[in-house]
Amino acid sequence: MSAPRETQAGTNATAFVLEAKQIEKSFGATHVLRGANLRIRRGEIHALLGGNGAGKSTLIRIISGSHRLDAGSISIDGRLDPNPNAIAVVFQELALLPHLSVAENIYLPHRKCAFARLGEAACYAEARAALALVDEELAERTLDWPVAQLDLHERQFVEIARALSSGARVLLLDEPTANLTFSETERLFGILRRLAQQGISTLLVSHRMGEIRALADVCTVLRDGRSVLDRVALSDISDEAIVEAMGQKSSAVSPPAPRGAPAASARMQIVLRSPGVSLSVASGEVLGLAGAPAGPSGVIETLIGASRPAAWQITIDGIDVRFSSPAEAIRAGVGYVSGDRAEKGILATLPILDNIVAAARVADRRILASSREATAAQTALDTLSIKASSIDALPQTVSGGTQQKLLLARWLAPAPKILVLEEPTRGVDIGTKREIYAMIRDAAAAGCVVVWWSTEFTELIAVCDRVVAFDLSGQASGVLDRDELDEVSLSRATGMAA
Numbered sequence: 448m449s450a451p452r453e454t455q456a457g458t459n460a461t462a463f464v465l466e467a468k469q470i471e472k473s474f475g476a477t478h479v480l481r482g483a484n485l486r487i488r489r490g491e492i493h494a495l496l497g498g499n500g501a502g503k504s505t506l507i508r509i510i511s512g513s514h515r516l517d518a519g520s521i522s523i524d525g526r527l528d529p530n531p532n533a534i535a536v537v538f539q540e541l542a543l544l545p546h547l548s549v550a551e552n553i554y555l556p557h558r559k560c561a562f563a564r565l566g567e568a569a570c571y572a573e574a575r576a577a578l579a580l581v582d583e584e585l586a587e588r589t590l591d592w593p594v595a596q597l598d599l600h601e602r603q604f605v606e607i608a609r610a611l612s613s614g615a616r617v618l619l620l621d622e623p624t625a626n627l628t629f630s631e632t633e634r635l636f637g638i639l640r641r642l643a644q645q646g647i648s649t650l651l652v653s654h655r656m657g658e659i660r661a662l663a664d665v666c667t668v669l670r671d672g673r674s675v676l677d678r679v680a681l682s683d684i685s686d687e688a689i690v691e692a693m694g695q696k697s698s699a700v701s702p703p704a705p706r707g708a709p710a711a712s713a714r715m716q717i718v719l720r721s722p723g724v725s726l727s728v729a730s731g732e733v734l735g736l737a738g739a740p741a742g743p744s745g746v747i748e749t750l751i752g753a754s755r756p757a758a759w760q761i762t763i764d765g766i767d768v769r770f771s772s773p774a775e776a777i778r779a780g781v782g783y784v785s786g787d788r789a790e791k792g793i794l795a796t797l798p799i800l801d802n803i804v805a806a807a808r809v810a811d812r813r814i815l816a817s818s819r820e821a822t823a824a825q826t827a828l829d830t831l832s833i834k835a836s837s838i839d840a841l842p843q844t845v846s847g848g849t850q851q852k853l854l855l856a857r858w859l860a861p862a863p864k865i866l867v868l869e870e871p872t873r874g875v876d877i878g879t880k881r882e883i884y885a886m887i888r889d890a891a892a893a894g895c896v897v898v899w900w901s902t903e904f905t906e907l908i909a910v911c912d913r914v915v916a917f918d919l920s921g922q923a924s925g926v927l928d929r930d931e932l933d934e935v936s937l938s939r940a941t942g943m944a945a
């Protein structure tokens with residue numbers, strides 16, 4: 448392993464392993480970074496915070512060399528022409544070659560093997576050592592497996608191992624936990640803490656205040672491309688102060704006080720039955736789904752017409768739910784926000800306008816654009832304070848959290864009877880999360896049944912009327928009422944330790 452050896456060299460030369468100074472970056476007319484600063488010490492876990500569109504991912508892409516900076520400087524251990532391998536971005540997915548083995552993925556991109564002509568056995572041994580440093584059990588079990596067989600979080604561990612084996616001393620993680628369960632997140636954090644003790648620094652981008660506080664020591668806050676807080680110890684600053692620095696209302700820290708009386712009009716009743724659980728949900732209720740993904744996804748697939756009911760028998764107003772397609776579900780009044788915005792949610796080649804009106808078109812059986820759509824789309828942008836240059840822009844020109852808001856905007860106009868949500872706050876900043884919680888409660892108050900799958904227990908507790916918990920095998924293990932909802936009861940019912 449080269450990492451510890453190299454780490455020794457620069458420590459005395461400068462206080463910071465990574466220093467980005469006065470970084471400027473524009474995309475066309477959009478001035479994204481306006482003098483951003485970031486300074487990271489050796490062995491530190493540093494949180495990079497900011498609202499959606501503040502410039503966090505752009506800064507990471509500049510530091511890792513995938514975007515060129517317009518002005519400013521980046522130095523590592525005080526050197527302005529750093530070894531590019533010293534910094535590594537750990538991508539959420541897709542940066543590995545799925546058909547090659549775990550070991551090959553770790554050592555093949557590794558220049559040392561190519562140039563120093565290490566034998567394959569030696570490369571393999573290095574890969575094993577690198578992975579064992581991250582997770583011994585994974586190294587024992589999976590070194591020869593094709594990467595395609597690994598879970599998402601295990602792929603992240605392989606990426607970390609690969610970064611370490613090529614000499615990375617700073618890991619850049621852009622929302623690494625967005626697609627992880629609670630226990631997978633814990634496992635990742637354990638690794639990062641251990642690496643920190645060995646002098647490896649981590650830059651973490653996250654919108655989850657709880658996990659930031661659990662992991663990071665120091666934070667930098669970006670707002671409109673400027674570092675408005677620069678290396679502030681997290682122990683010295685409150686959530687409210689951080690949120691205020693981000694430029695969002697400090698009331699955004701706590702979710703809205705929920706639960707008006709359900710609307711009397713448009714009453715509707717959904718009954719869900721599976722072996723072990725049976726419950727009836729009425730208009731005005733927010734029903735949470737928590738636990739291992741197999742459980743919630745079974746309910747959701749049935750509700751949205753993606754698959755025939757297997758484990759679940761669901762009725763809406765006494766009629767069996769047997770939609771033969773998602774279009775049929777939409778016309779029956781079922782709205783759905785997919786948890787996978789890249790694959791199943793955002794229409795990447797169509798402008799924001801079409802992304803917003805897509806569901807309304809299906810509901811109305813329309814193919815042609817209508818003149819009213821532009822107004823409707825603009826209203827949706829304003830209602831949800833969506834930061835986009837225009838309704839004609841492509842979705843890829845807005846930040847990740849903003850894309851998430853576009854998916855919700857799709858359902859403002861068709862006003863569904865049942866709104867099915869998969870992790871609608873994934874990647875969404877704290878202020879926007881609060882807006883989404885309010886939207887969820889508003890939809891319920893307007894007579895909708897909201898069925899909401901979230902991996903964040905805190906938001907389920909804050910917003911839901913009831914939660915169906917699933918155990919680790921995906922079986923429904925119980926229904927928790929409002930007054931019994933807390934972290935402990937949810938952890939117990941889902942088998943996901945808190």
Ligand SMILES: Nc1ncnc2c1ncn2[C@@H]1O[C@H](COP(=O)(O)OP(=O)(O)OP(=O)(O)O)[C@@H](O)[C@H]1O
Pocket residue numbers: 474477479497498499500501502503504505506843844845846847848849874876
């Ligand atoms: N290739 C691009 N072309 C045009 N604009 C871009 C491009 N990439 C980013 N932007 C703009 O730069 C701004 C910052 O985006 P960035 O993705 O860095 O934000 P972020 O802080 O990572 O947000 P989030 O929390 O939502 O991930 C956004 O307003 C975005 O629209």
Ligand SMILES: [Mg+2]
Pocket residue numbers: 503504505621846847
């Ligand atoms: Mg981002």
